[in-house]
Amino acid sequence: MSALTLxxxxxxxxxxxxxxxxxxxLEPGGLYTLLGRTGAGKTSLIRTIAGLxxxxxxxxxxxxxxxxxLAPWRRPVAMVYQQFINYPHLSVLDNVAFPLxxxxxxxxxxxxxxxxxxxxxxxxxxxxxxxxxxxxGQQQRVAIARALAKDAxxxxxxxxxxxxxxxLREQLREDLVELLAGRQSTIVVYASTEPSEALQMSSRLxxxxxxxxxxxxxxxxxxxxxxxxxxxxxxxxxxxxxxxxTLDTDAAEVESLGYFPLESLFxxxxxxxxxxxxxxxxxxYIGLRASDLQLAPEGRPAEVTLTxxxxxxxxxxxxxxxxxLVLHERAVVNHRVGSQIHVRPRLxxxxxxxxxxxxxxxxxxxxxxx
Amino acid sequence: xxxxxxxxxxxxxxxxxxxxxxxxxxxxxxxxSSWDVFQPGLDWIGGENYxxxxxxxxxxxxxxxxxxxxxxxVLIQYVxxxxxxxxxxxxxxxxxxxxxxxxxxxxxTPVVMSVIWRTVFxxxxxxxxxxxQALGLHGxxxxxxxxxxxxxxxIVEIWQWTPFMFLLLLAGLVSLPREPYLAxxxxxxxxxxxxxxxxxxxxxxxxxxxxxxxxxxxxxIMESVYVMTSGGPGTATETSSYYIYxxxxxxxxxxxxxxxxxxxxxxxxxxxxxxxKVLVRFFVKDRT
Amino acid sequence: MKTLYLAIKYLAILVWSCxxxxxxxxxxxxxxxxxxxxxxxxTWIPWLQYEPSLHGWKTLFGGAGGxxxxxxxxxxxxxxxxxxxxxxxxxxxxxxxxxxxxFKAGFVRNGDIxxxxxxxxxxxxxxxxxxxxxxxxxxxxxxxxxGLVLVYIALLLPIAVWVMVDFFxxxxxxxxxxxxxDGCTPMTTFYRVILPNSIPGLIVAGMFCxxxxxxxxxxxxxxxxxxxxxLPVAIVALNSSVTPWWSLSASALISVAPxxxxxxxxxxFLSRGGLAGAxx
Numbered sequence: 001m002s003a004l005t006l007x008x009x010x011x012x013x014x015x016x017x018x019x020x021x022x023x024x025x026l027e028p029g030g031l032y033t034l035l036g037r038t039g040a041g042k043t044s045l046i047r048t049i050a051g052l053x054x055x056x057x058x059x060x061x062x063x064x065x066x067x068x069x070l071a072p073w074r075r076p077v078a079m080v081y082q083q084f085i086n087y088p089h090l091s092v093l094d095n096v097a098f099p100l101x102x103x104x105x106x107x108x109x110x111x112x113x114x115x116x117x118x119x120x121x122x123x124x125x126x127x128x129x130x131x132x133x134x135x136x137g138q139q140q141r142v143a144i145a146r147a148l149a150k151d152a153x154x155x156x157x158x159x160x161x162x163x164x165x166x167x168l169r170e171q172l173r174e175d176l177v178e179l180l181a182g183r184q185s186t187i188v189v190y191a192s193t194e195p196s197e198a199l200q201m202s203s204r205l206x207x208x209x210x211x212x213x214x215x216x217x218x219x220x221x222x223x224x225x226x227x228x229x230x231x232x233x234x235x236x237x238x239x240x241x242x243x244x245x246t247l248d249t250d251a252a253e254v255e256s257l258g259y260f261p262l263e264s265l266f267x268x269x270x271x272x273x274x275x276x277x278x279x280x281x282x283x284x285y286i287g288l289r290a291s292d293l294q295l296a297p298e299g300r301p302a303e304v305t306l307t308x309x310x311x312x313x314x315x316x317x318x319x320x321x322x323x324x325l326v327l328h329e330r331a332v333v334n335h336r337v338g339s340q341i342h343v344r345p346r347l348x349x350x351x352x353x354x355x356x357x358x359x360x361x362x363x364x365x366x367x368x369x370x
Numbered sequence: 371x372x373x374x375x376x377x378x379x380x381x382x383x384x385x386x387x388x389x390x391x392x393x394x395x396x397x398x399x400x401x402x403s404s405w406d407v408f409q410p411g412l413d414w415i416g417g418e419n420y421x422x423x424x425x426x427x428x429x430x431x432x433x434x435x436x437x438x439x440x441x442x443x444v445l446i447q448y449v450x451x452x453x454x455x456x457x458x459x460x461x462x463x464x465x466x467x468x469x470x471x472x473x474x475x476x477x478x479t480p481v482v483m484s485v486i487w488r489t490v491f492x493x494x495x496x497x498x499x500x501x502x503q504a505l506g507l508h509g510x511x512x513x514x515x516x517x518x519x520x521x522x523x524x525i526v527e528i529w530q531w532t533p534f535m536f537l538l539l540l541a542g543l544v545s546l547p548r549e550p551y552l553a554x555x556x557x558x559x560x561x562x563x564x565x566x567x568x569x570x571x572x573x574x575x576x577x578x579x580x581x582x583x584x585x586x587x588x589x590x591i592m593e594s595v596y597v598m599t600s601g602g603p604g605t606a607t608e609t610s611s612y613y614i615y616x617x618x619x620x621x622x623x624x625x626x627x628x629x630x631x632x633x634x635x636x637x638x639x640x641x642x643x644x645x646x647k648v649l650v651r652f653f654v655k656d657r658t
Numbered sequence: 659m660k661t662l663y664l665a666i667k668y669l670a671i672l673v674w675s676c677x678x679x680x681x682x683x684x685x686x687x688x689x690x691x692x693x694x695x696x697x698x699x700x701t702w703i704p705w706l707q708y709e710p711s712l713h714g715w716k717t718l719f720g721g722a723g724g725x726x727x728x729x730x731x732x733x734x735x736x737x738x739x740x741x742x743x744x745x746x747x748x749x750x751x752x753x754x755x756x757x758x759x760x761f762k763a764g765f766v767r768n769g770d771i772x773x774x775x776x777x778x779x780x781x782x783x784x785x786x787x788x789x790x791x792x793x794x795x796x797x798x799x800x801x802x803x804x805g806l807v808l809v810y811i812a813l814l815l816p817i818a819v820w821v822m823v824d825f826f827x828x829x830x831x832x833x834x835x836x837x838x839x840d841g842c843t844p845m846t847t848f849y850r851v852i853l854p855n856s857i858p859g860l861i862v863a864g865m866f867c868x869x870x871x872x873x874x875x876x877x878x879x880x881x882x883x884x885x886x887x888x889l890p891v892a893i894v895a896l897n898s899s900v901t902p903w904w905s906l907s908a909s910a911l912i913s914v915a916p917x918x919x920x921x922x923x924x925x926x927f928l929s930r931g932g933l934a935g936a937x938x
Contacts, residue, residue: 390781589782627788
């Protein structure tokens, strides 16, 4: 039961920075979700831990063993790829037993343990088949079973669900949560681009952007107080609306949304806090979640540029005086593209970022006293 | 970390260096010696052999003949191979049978087939003249008249290696995407316009590769020559390889033959590089 | 217009087919002739035009008036088979290394090494024949099977590397990485995971090696005399001034027969599109 410590990891490929001075401490029993957009460095970090990339700087410690220069086949690591990678020439059973056999487990025991793991992922009926004869979801289940069968102290999952279609993804995610629960001695690192997935999976959330870990914390914490505009963008899907704001002593002008008395933006009781938070008059950015915009006849007019309906939700992209806004409604609404609708902020949560993009203040104006 | 990687590459690389590069360096060394049947051994005579080959009209003649033969046969092979590939590309009865049939010559041993061709070309009792006579024509002295002998060797080369062009070009045609053809059909383009607008440009890469590979192989022509005409009549069908063979392993003038080899190799590498550049320009210009 | 086009198409196919088949048919009919049947002029149809005889075929297996070709046939099989096998083993290993790992030596990179392997096909046999002759004589390997195997490896190794590099480049790297993480060293990865999944590539490479090895004449001709005759050399030896055309034809047919069977294999790969990758 050793913790994994990453010290100042740096990775450059072709003069491009892929990992920028990453330091982390990962405890056994923890499930860490790396959340970030494509290209943020999640895969690089995972591959670095697995030993598949050569570091340009920094050290990796597992307990007091240094992993630098340790070949991948000597690292106690299991990994699941985005792509469904299995051994095409082996049956499902032999695929899952393969790492055990390589670790020196006897043939019979390896098969028994493999069979047990295949049961857990729900593929008992397929043990004799080749991976090529399985569906995508089943192939990924085999890959997961193989990774789990090894019982490696470090388990790396690199967006394992991203190549599955929606239904399968939901189902496998639920199963995965169950499979990963209660592995007290395992460090699980799970890369994802989906905030909702991160919320559902993780005990700790690590936000990644441009090769850096920009924020670390419990998921709720990070959602409620994203440390920067970048962090806010990563954790919000549909995308958060970021608008520039000019703050004056008694009112604020928000780009294209117009003037707001400070009280309405930040709540009456909070006026005093604003000074304390260091919000002196000046230039800021305001973050409004897509679900914090609402239709309102008295609101500002905007033109519908795109609507997406998924399940029972509607995401509408708007153009308001040249400013791009996203509106998220928990209902199926059919806004015609090109038509005009009126929206205004719901003002339940307002994020204020300073000119450098760092979080300056979070207000909940409609909650009244608190 | 990946120290084992050398275990993969080195055995093959070392073997190749040992059996090709070492002998090649040895040839270069021998080319500066007067090694022959009377005086075997490595002495040093400087560039004497190279001076001699500059004035060796038979050597340059052989090189010229090789050029004509190689370029001539390869171009004919390309045109015929492309035509045949197009013929069996589309709908055709017994398509697979014809594909196999058209591939057969390239699989067969060239020298063995040359032996058969020699009997085919036989002036008095060969079947070719037999057919000509049955048609009321005169039989021709296929292998004993200089020009005809040259043509005969070319015919055999074309018979043997057109299938190779056919194979590569058909493989290219089979892997072409369908969409451009649908588009051409919708535009109402006829088969000839479709060929020049869609097929030919798409085949540029594979055409260059096929022509180059065949040119490389054709520059080695000598087996068919040896079996069918022994370079004759006179030196009418003598190619570079064959002439070097005569000088080296028949007259045993190893020093001189080595200098011929080295010169031949250098000329080949230079001209193939130039030809490759020209081909790329030709096909790529065609694409625009 | 359409009918005319079809007529031309089938006519062209017919003409070329005749050209392709011509020497084979001629060899087939000649192989059943005797001296009388040959010298009487070009005849094609047995019984009608000449009296067929199995004489030509019998001479192949030690009958009077010909050469026994069973010995050369065996020699050819041994030399081609072992040189192909060694070339495939070495070539596959090298190709895997070149496809998966980075090699650097001065300005030389992987691409240059691959090119070095493949470019050996440019080397004209005659350029190598002279030093081979001298070196094999030095080693006492002139006119031996072992000497020929050595030379044929030079001929076949570039082909094996060429085919296999292309094949491995199309095998996903994640497969190797997965195996590493499952505890395989590069060597075990290679033979436990990559090799079992490379059978199509190995078949193509093996086929090319067998064809080129079997069809070589020049090295076999210049580097052997009488002890170790390979098949093509034995056949060409029949091509003397007093040519026994019947044995010649029979032996020619029997020597190219296995290759004609390979044509079917090649066509199968072609139809499945498997060759498009291999020839590029």
